[in-house]
Amino acid sequence: MGLRDDLERYREVGEERREDLAEFIQYGDLGQSLPDEIHIPIKIVDLPEFRYDQRDRGGVGQGNPDVGDPVGQPQPQPGDDGEEGDPGDESGDHDYYEMDPEEFAQELDDELGLELEPKGKEVIEETEGDFTDVTKTGPDSTLDFERMFKEGLKRKLAMDFDPNYVREAMGVEGWGPDEVFQWARKKSLTVSKRWVEENYDALSADERTKWESIEEMESRVTPMSTAQKIREEGIRHVPFRREDERYRYPEIIEEREKNVVVVNIRDVSGSMREKKRELVERTFTPLDWYLTGKYDNAEFVYIAHDAEAWRVEQSEFFGIRSGGGTKISSAYELAAAILEEEFPWADWNRYVFAAGDSENSRNDTEENVVPMMEKIPANLHAYVETQPEGKAINATHAEEVERHFAEADNVAVSYVNGPEDVTKAIYEILSTEAE
Structure with missing residues (x-):
């Protein structure tokens, strides 16, 4: 090597x-x-x-200096004389x-034990698969003859009987066509009355008195089953019927593009200081990477809010801080308008993630936010509370949302008090949708 x-x-x-x-x-x-x-x-x-001994002190493995070609003295390097050299502009590899996000999503699945399966929304292509479906009409080339033969064969097995066995019953002394026909019906032999009469008329007088009783005949004669007849004689006739005909046609496979839009909402009011903002970024960023890796096409909407809401770029989202109050419903109203106009529910999977310190205007959660969350169709709504320094008395938004949606299967609430809580919160959010 x-x-x-x-x-x-x-x-x-x-x-x-x-x-x-x-x-x-x-x-x-x-x-x-x-x-x-x-x-x-x-x-x-x-x-x-390899390192060069600048002081030339020798050592194990030095060798004989008179043997071989000299390699020359090392050239002075920046910093050898005590002066600083120019900084390099190339990073190590x-x-x-x-x-990429796809690998990140797979590794996060393995790390946290997630099983999120993206849902396809918009149909982008229809292809023909295997001939697995059948219909009652179609071109002759697609007639499912094997199925039709099986249906006819099942009918033959159900309806066929041993004619010689029935003729033996005609030899019971004192029996006529009526008695033979009734006996055949009791034995579940599908024989017609006309066939019995025709075959009875063909018997001689001696043949009509062969057996003293039906019990004697049954003890002496064994009927041949249809399966045995087929083995010995083969199949001469299979009773096909029109209703047995089925025509194969291919299964239509719809290829659906897995589109997702993620709406990230962040409280930027005065109470959202640096540590809280960092926890929001540490939670939302891996969620964005994960969903990018899971879906074919991922779009992101970033909404900042204090008492009012406005749309921002991703590069601005985590750094904004205002000095105003808080009205969380303003962000949901803006999110609803954007989703309705740009990302219809029929074509897009939707995730609405909001984060803050749970402080909100009086009654806004119950009267406005909860109804808006119920109104906006989404794969998942989530709220992340960040409180690294202890919870304020009026920080009740997360608890109100959690209490209202306790039985809902598309709403997750997580509490992040420090970096150690982040992966747990991510798992809680993503596993809620996976379940």
Whole structure:
């Protein structure tokens, strides 16, 4: 194995030692990543290298200096003389492990034990699958003859009888066609009255007195089953009927594009200080990455609010802070308008995530927010309360939402008091929709 292979192996070891995903989400630097390129820090493994002994003190493995070609003295390097050199402008290629959102979603599924299956919404293509469905009409080329034969064969097995066995019953002394026909019906032999009469008339007088009783005949003669007749004689006739005909046609497979829109709502009022904002970012950012990786097409809407709400760009979302009060319903009103106009429920999966410190205007949660959450169709509504320094007396929004939607299967409420609570909150949110 050469040096190049050794270096590659060391890089692989470094990637294996990247930060645990949960640890990265809770404490890592999320800002190093892009929406479609997630950088997970690697716990660095020093790569092997040769070092030159600048003081030329010798040592084990020095060798004879008179043998071989000299390699020359090392050139002075920046910093060797005590002065600082120019800083480099190239980063190492082994200090981050890069993954796309799809890989991130898969790893988070494994890490947290999630089983979220995205739902397809908009039909983008219809294709013909296997010939698995049948109809009563169709072109002759699609006639399901095998099915028709089976139906006819089942009818033959149900209706067929051993004619010789019935003729033996005609030989019971004192019996005529009526008695034979009644006996055949009791034996579930599907024979017609006309057939009995015709075959009885063909018997001689001696043949009509062969048996003293029906019991004697039945004890001496064994009927041949239809299956036995088929084995011995083959199938001469299968009674097909029009209603047995079925025509095969292909199953129509609809390929649906998995579209998702995620509405992220954040309280930016005066009470949302830096630590609270950081917890919102640490919770919402992995959720965005995860859903991007799960769906074919992901769109994001960012709404900031204090007493009023406005739409912002993702780059602004986590840094905004205002000095106003709080009215959470203003954000839901704006979200409802955006979703109705741009992301119809028939074509889009919807997630509405809101976060704040649970402080809200008096009665706004019960009178306005809860009805709006019920009004907006979505795969999942979630509220994340961030309270790193203890809960304020009037911070009741999360509890009111949780109490009202206690029996709902598409509403999740999570409490994040510190980074250690983030992965638990993410699991609570995503597992609610998965269930």
